[in-house]
Amino acid sequence: MKYMLMLYIDEKGMAAADEPAQTKTTAAYTAYTEAMKKAGVWLGGGRLRPTETATLVRLKDGKQQVVDGPYADTKEQLGGYYLIEAPDMDAALSWAARCPTAGHGTVEVRPLWY
DSSP states (O other): OEEEEEEEEOHHHHHHSOHHHHHHHHHHHHHHHHHHHHHTOEEEEEEOOOGGGOEEEEEETTEEEEEESOSSOOSSEEEEEEEEEOSSHHHHHHHHHHSGGGGTSEEEEEEOOO
16 A cells, blocks of 8 residues: 655754754655665655745636745644555554654655555
8 A cells, every 4th residue: 555654844943953963864864765765665755845935726716826835834844755655554654653754743644545
């Protein structure tokens, strides 16, 4: 079964980190991604640009509405994702617990419909 691991982080805190902390964080994510690839569960993933670069699109009364910037002011923002294949939710949760984000943010695990 396929699962999406959505990584919620404090963007402002991450941006304020000094260079050694950023280097350490990058190394942790690189090692985590490589472990997933080696285990054969990794299908894809990526880091998202800050929420201030987001654009929202809605239809209201049949008319397109486009709004720049984040929709909600929250402590944590969606900062990236992993798409994995795991035999069951327990295995997906195990991978989520190993994600560096779990130590400083939140990892939401959701199964895909297909």
